[in-house]
Amino acid sequence: MLSTAVHLANSTPSQLLPSREMMAFTLASHILLVPFGVALPFITLVMHYRALRRNDPVALKLARRWSAVMAVQFAIGVVTGTVLSFEFGLLWPGMMGRWGDVFGLGFGVEAWAFFLEAVMIAVYLYGWRRLKPWTHFWLAVPLPLAAVMGAFGIIAANAWMNTPRGFTLDAQGVPVDVDVRKAVFTPMFGPEYWHFVVAMFMTAGYVVAGVYAVGWLRGRRDRYHKLGFTVPFTIAAILTPVQFFLGDNAARAVFHKQPVKFAAMEIVWKTDTHVPEYVFGRLNADGTIAGGIKIPQLDSILAGFRPDTKVTGLTSVPAADRPTPTEATIVHFAFDIMATIGSVLILLALWYAWIWWRHRDLPLNRLFFRVAAIAGAACLVTVECGWVTTEVGRQPWIVYNNMRVSEAVTHTQAAGIWATLGVVIAVYVAVFGSFLAVVLKMRTRWRIADEAAAGTLAPVDPEVDTPYGPRGAPDPAAVGAATGSRSESGPSGGAR
């Protein structure tokens, strides 16, 4: 067993690189849509609730527009996600063949959760016109639960790859005595799951808020933009400090359960106490570190709260069993970028909280809105970084300490996979480009309509005004709510 492992490690099959690139590319693309699949329904429902509860036509307009975006985004997410299921077989048949029954159950849970999500999202997206307002709302309330349940399945599978258990190996190295409960609830599952779910809600919140922050910076300071900014931004800002603790907790769980990955995250070469923390910096092949800011003792303190905490180094395991120096540097950069952005977001959230506490209003500072406008993009970067940290940090293992990526890879020839990767990149660029173009076009249509409505006192089109279905005359309460609000409500109020 050991000799074959060493043999395999030394003879990296040529199809390994294109397979990894293809998995990386398709997952990196798909993961950008995941925050919206998981959290946009919740944010939309919060806005929807406000609309129904307060009879607020601006909130209703926002909820409807978000759900129109959701319709397209969810569809692209479904198809890019389906590709990933195929890739398990197309790229990593060795992993699925040996371990499929051990860790596949999480996917089973994900499948029905996702099924429920697809059903409920269909009812929600297509129920605006003909369902009763509150019935429509309540039918969608389980939606965030199903989304979070779906994430449960995926993270259970990924956490198992990080800290596999729930089986014993027989003489041939085949897993026997499978214990599914142990395989689903692995040591990394809890920290990874909560960190991931909160990241999804934060990212969706900051991205959606960022859209309205840009509008605000461009001078569109009406109630529509204020509401569109405040609701998602508040959700994200509340979660930001929570995420800080969860992220710290996840890092410490890695320190305990996957010490070699932790060593890569912090580029620790030799096992030692009083280990310094490097902020960025590159790991050289000889174990020295180039660049970066060195903070003495800090890594040990972060890992175990004391300077004399012993931190396992990369060299604690043979070179064939740990990430290469280049991989370790990638992991380290990904981890540090994630931590840096997270810290900046904390400051942003505190700023927001301070102003809200003092003035009960949004900050008036342009810098605040500038930072808020890029917070969403920064969050998407952290999502990618978090994923790079956990996946590259596990190299060369696909199942930590149990199966190498090179043992799992398909036997398809490298040239074929490179060619496929080319096709897939072309298809994805076209699909994501078209998706972005369609969403931007929707935004333009809405902006033009709102601007036209702001310019006239009378409604543009009498049919525009019915919040739910064809009801004839505009709801008098709705008009009252719109005109009775702040003076900035002119544009959207005028649309009523």
Add this chain to the structure above:
Amino acid sequence: MMADTIAWVLIVVIAAYACGGGTDYGAGFWDLLAGGADRGKRPRWLIDRAMAPVWEVNNVWLIFVLILMWTGFPTMFQAVFTALWLPLLLAAVGTVLRGAGFALRKPSRRIARRRIFGAVFAIASLLTPYFLGSVLGGVASGRVAVGTPASAHVWSNPTSILAGLLAIAATAFLGAVFLSTDARRFGAEDLVDYFRLRAVLAFGAVVVLAVIALPVTHHDARYVWHGLTRGLGLLFVVLAAFFGVATVLLLMVRAHRWTRYTSVATVALAVVAWGFAQRPYLLPTTLTVAQGAGAPHALRWLGLVALIAVVLVGPALALVYRLDTKGRLQELTDTDTHAAGLPGDNL
């Protein structure tokens, strides 16, 4: 015992995908053949409107199939994905193009853009079921065994080609039957007969392909051929044929109320017949269900997960299909979201 149960769950889910996904693919097939922008305007309007609320749900079955395969029968999953690499890859790419094309076509307001997205959607709707069908044919013909390397003959043999074409014809049949009923539901009387005719033609194509397949697969897919021509396999083939003929007769007398159910029964029973014919093999004639089954403990849990899925997903599915058939699910329009037209819009 548990392994057999999971194998049957897999068959049922494949049948569900063949019916749910199949209806969708069929709609795409008729979208492809609807003609130019003017002539095809009304059929495409109907296809868009009928498909939109349920297509994602219909396609989640496929993810279920894959998960049941790798959790329940990991060695079979590995063997199938190794030997049938290319058709499965093409099916995956087809799924992306199809879904993306359909989802992006709806919000487009220019004919040129709609044409591009529509063409991508329609062509992918043709190719994806073909490749999935050819994968099934490759397995049924006994060309896949554990360790079979990827090669063209596994999926470019007579059985695979016929299975791929049958998949297209069956989806076209389902799609036309459903669209005909949808046309009535949406009050588009002209389209009822339009799709009624197409449903009958598609069924004709199914029959022709089945007749060709009978002698051709006798030697090419010997084990499954024998399973389908005797015992329970034969019984289900006969039942499938009965419901198929019943569908055509109901279409002829314009009794649209039941056609959807009979057409679904046709396809589902045909899949079940294949399941009986292939017993006890996952991969005829090299890997049985018992040999290919995953760990017993995992299978028991998988059975439980499947049961929970039935309890939770069943009512939800019933709800969405009910709301959909009652016409309660409608797309948000530009007026609902307060969207303005843009220069260049021509729809």
